[in-house]
Every structure is written in C-alpha cells, then in structure tokens.
Amino acid sequence: MALIGPECTTTVLSDRFFDSESGSLVPAIISVENGVVAKLSSGQSLPAVAFAGKTINLTGLLVTPGLVDFHTHLFHGQDLGVHADTLIKHGVTAAVDAGSAGAHIFPAFKELVIDKSKLRIQSFLNIATVGTTSILLQGELKSPAYCNEEIAISTALNFPDEIIGIKVRASKDVGGDFAVEGFLKARSAATKLGLPLMVHLGPAPVDVEYILERLGAGDILTHAFTGWEGNNLVVDSKPRASFVAAKKRGVLFDIGHGMGGFDSTVAKVLIDHGFYPDTISTDIHTYSKEKVVGLPEVLSKFVALGMELSEVLKRATTSPAEFGRFNTIGVGTIYPGMQADIAAFESIEAEQIFSDCHGHSFAGNMRLVPVFTMINGEVLFDRDGRAN
Structure with a gap:
C-alpha cells in the first residue's frame, strides 16, 4: 500500500541530489503533482520556508532518480x-x-x-x-x-x-x-x-x-x-x-x-x-x-x-x-514533465568489506543503504518515516 498517493502535491527537499545531466551532487527542491515532476530547482541553498501540500525532507541522504x-x-x-x-x-x-x-x-x-x-x-x-x-x-x-x-x-x-x-x-x-x-x-x-x-x-x-x-x-x-x-x-x-x-x-x-x-x-x-x-x-x-x-x-x-x-x-x-x-x-532521470521516480540512500562513510562471486574479499570506504522509494509520485518504501 502506498504511504503517499500520486494525487498528493508533494515537495521533496534534498541537500545531496544527484543531477544526472551534470553528474554532480547539489541541493534540490523537487515538486511533484499527480505523479509527475512539476518543477525541479537545483544548485541553490534550500530556503527555510514552508511549502504547500506535503513536504518530505530527505536532507542528509543521497537522492537519485x-x-x-x-x-x-x-x-x-x-x-x-x-x-x-x-x-x-x-x-x-x-x-x-x-x-x-x-x-x-x-x-x-x-x-x-x-x-x-x-x-x-x-x-x-x-x-x-x-x-x-x-x-x-x-x-x-x-x-x-x-x-x-x-x-x-x-x-x-x-x-x-x-x-x-x-x-x-x-x-x-x-x-x-x-x-x-x-x-x-x-x-x-x-x-x-x-x-x-x-x-x-x-x-x-x-x-x-x-x-x-x-x-x-x-x-x-x-x-x-x-x-x-x-x-x-x-x-x-x-x-x-x-x-x-x-x-x-x-x-x-x-x-x-x-x-x-x-x-x-x-x-x-x-x-x-x-x-x-x-x-x-x-x-x-x-x-x-x-x-x-x-x-x-x-x-x-x-x-x-x-x-x-x-x-x-x-x-x-x-x-x-x-x-x-x-x-x-523519464525513468532514470528527474526532470519536469516526467514521472516522479525518486530514491534516497544513507551513505555509510567508514571502512566496509565486500565480497564477489569467486571467493575474493575487498575493502571500500562507503556503502549505500536504501531508505526511501517513490514511484510515479507514490511513496512505496520509507524506512525512516520521512513522509509521515
């Protein structure tokens, strides 16, 4: 069952949004209406103001398409x-x-x-x-x-x-x-x-x-x-x-x-x-x-x-x-007029040990952990209850 339906006007806030065109991580405000990205404002500091409708604060997370x-x-x-x-x-x-x-x-x-x-x-x-x-x-x-x-x-x-x-x-x-x-x-x-x-x-x-x-x-x-x-x-x-x-x-x-x-x-x-x-x-x-x-x-x-x-x-x-x-x-990108598919991840910045399929282990310094998923404007996964 969807946690938020597609008919809801929703504003998603991010301080670490993956801009798929530039490849950079930037602040962003994503406005979603009727399951579609209505507006995307990126590259500027997030304003300390209230937004109409529902606001989902994803600051502190990596936000991607x-x-x-x-x-x-x-x-x-x-x-x-x-x-x-x-x-x-x-x-x-x-x-x-x-x-x-x-x-x-x-x-x-x-x-x-x-x-x-x-x-x-x-x-x-x-x-x-x-x-x-x-x-x-x-x-x-x-x-x-x-x-x-x-x-x-x-x-x-x-x-x-x-x-x-x-x-x-x-x-x-x-x-x-x-x-x-x-x-x-x-x-x-x-x-x-x-x-x-x-x-x-x-x-x-x-x-x-x-x-x-x-x-x-x-x-x-x-x-x-x-x-x-x-x-x-x-x-x-x-x-x-x-x-x-x-x-x-x-x-x-x-x-x-x-x-x-x-x-x-x-x-x-x-x-x-x-x-x-x-x-x-x-x-x-x-x-x-x-x-x-x-x-x-x-x-x-x-x-x-x-x-x-x-x-x-x-x-x-x-x-x-x-x-x-x-x-x-619009799958794979977040752009006005396209369907609103959004994911967010916790980025654990510490030594991590990984393994492959052939018996090898190797170390890294970052692990992505899924936190949030929206499909077509519907919130379908929300580990931390940020859409509440």
Whole structure:
C-alpha cells in the first residue's frame, strides 16, 4: 500500500541530489503533482520556508532518480524468479528481466508480472521457448526442440512494447552440445528483428572470443566481469584485445552480479585500465539474492573498486534507462514533465568489506543503504518515516 498517493502535491527537499545531466551532487527542491515532476530547482541553498501540500525532507541522504536494474529474474512462481516489487525497497523503480520467459510462456509473464507490478518492467525474450522455467531441470538449450527461432520472432513482434531484445545463455552447462547452435539461433533472431542480443557469459567451452566477434553495436554481454578461468575479459593482467575491439564498435557490457557473474580481480584490472561497465546490475534471483542483497550493495562495490560515485550512479540510472527503452517516460532521470521516480540512500562513510562471486574479499570506504522509494509520485518504501 502506498504511504503517499500520486494525487498528493508533494515537495521533496534534498541537500545531496544527484543531477544526472551534470553528474554532480547539489541541493534540490523537487515538486511533484499527480505523479509527475512539476518543477525541479537545483544548485541553490534550500530556503527555510514552508511549502504547500506535503513536504518530505530527505536532507542528509543521497537522492537519485529511481534506480534501473538491467538484469533481473522476476517471473515469480518459477523456482528462479523473485517477486518484482521486492526490488522497490532497494530504491529500484524499473527493471529489465533477462530472459526468464521464452515464447511459450511470455504471455503469462506479461499478464502475471509485468501488468501487475508497481515496478516498470521490460524484458529480453529467451531464445528457448520454455525460458528458465526451472534451473533445477536440464539447461533450457539442451533440447533443440525448445530453441525455435521463428516462434521467438513472432512473439517479439506480438509484444513490441515489452520485449526489447533476445537473450541466450551461451554456456556448456546450459546448452550442452547444442550451446553454440543455440547461440547462433539467438543471434539470427535478434538480427532479423533488429533488436539487441543479450548473451550470458559462462564457463568454457563456449569461448568468449567466439561470442565477442559475433556481437555488434547495441548487443550486450552480461556477466561481463566474471572470472571464469580462461573465459573472461582479462588476459595476462590486461584487458583482452577482442574486448577492447568490441567496446570500440559499441558492444555493451553489463555486470549481472548473480552467483558467478562478478569477479573483483577482473573488475579491478578493467577499471584500472579505464574500462567501465556500461550497466551495473544484480542478476537477482532466488539463488543469488543472499549474495547480491540488492542493487545499492552492488553499486557500493564498484565505488570500492575505484569508480567515481557519479559514474556508478549513471550506470544504474540514465544508461540502463536508455538501453532498456524506459527513458521516453523519464525513468532514470528527474526532470519536469516526467514521472516522479525518486530514491534516497544513507551513505555509510567508514571502512566496509565486500565480497564477489569467486571467493575474493575487498575493502571500500562507503556503502549505500536504501531508505526511501517513490514511484510515479507514490511513496512505496520509507524506512525512516520521512513522509509521515
């Protein structure tokens, strides 16, 4: 239940507002009417005056546009899926589902999850018609009968507002002897549709070089900063040459932390060489949620590894909003006329210890803890009761 409804005229006060255009942290007054940002005044000291309607004082917190998680699994009821609206308490207001549903079950996913969630959801369609119905069963690509390019294309054309690309888990454990053929079918379907292809990078023998040379501008490699031995983006303590070439031609690289998608030693090498991920995401699902915690925790790890906070926030707001086709309604930014999605975080400034998926621990000096979430003018999470 909303703590404040969208019809309420609300003024949000911040002394540390992330301006997504400039990348700076500035004071701001955000006026919200009927679920929409009516006015944004930033860069000036906050006046000591009363405002009409409801005032929510978020001073002392980091205030951002609602976060966009670019890699999630939200088909609740599958063994893999988490309930979409549980992401709201992490400051997430929009998310991309990374192939939980294939063509045979996508209509159910739309009706039961996309249409009913407070969260805004876009989706990559799994090239396997059964999607990730259960990862306790054999991999979804191990049976060629479930990998139907024509049905995938037809489904994507039938749901153009929800399906933003094709997803394939191109690894031996998912596809067995059919893994490469499944990848190529996904590549073909995405090309025919004119949509991006998102590829899951897993253990060899589906080789990262083979994958990268078949990706073009706008395609996405997820779990990109993984540390699978011999099948990651670092060779001899330097960025892999094929990765650098792919980056130059516009291939996008997503984190997809999950259970095995993030290795801090690989990430540190790439970041130190000036190569940042394009999107920072969780790959949150039933089996990863304890390790991942939530998107703010994953963002904190990248600050610890040497990225500036503004660069980290961009990769969880404006960038995934653009690549996920959310930005036409203002997701990922706070701007007059756009829907009012706002998040706020406590920034704990003290030594913090983080861990990755491959047994490494590392230290940082800041951890983001979610405090407040507004979607479309509705306050849906308020840890400290600031909207009371």
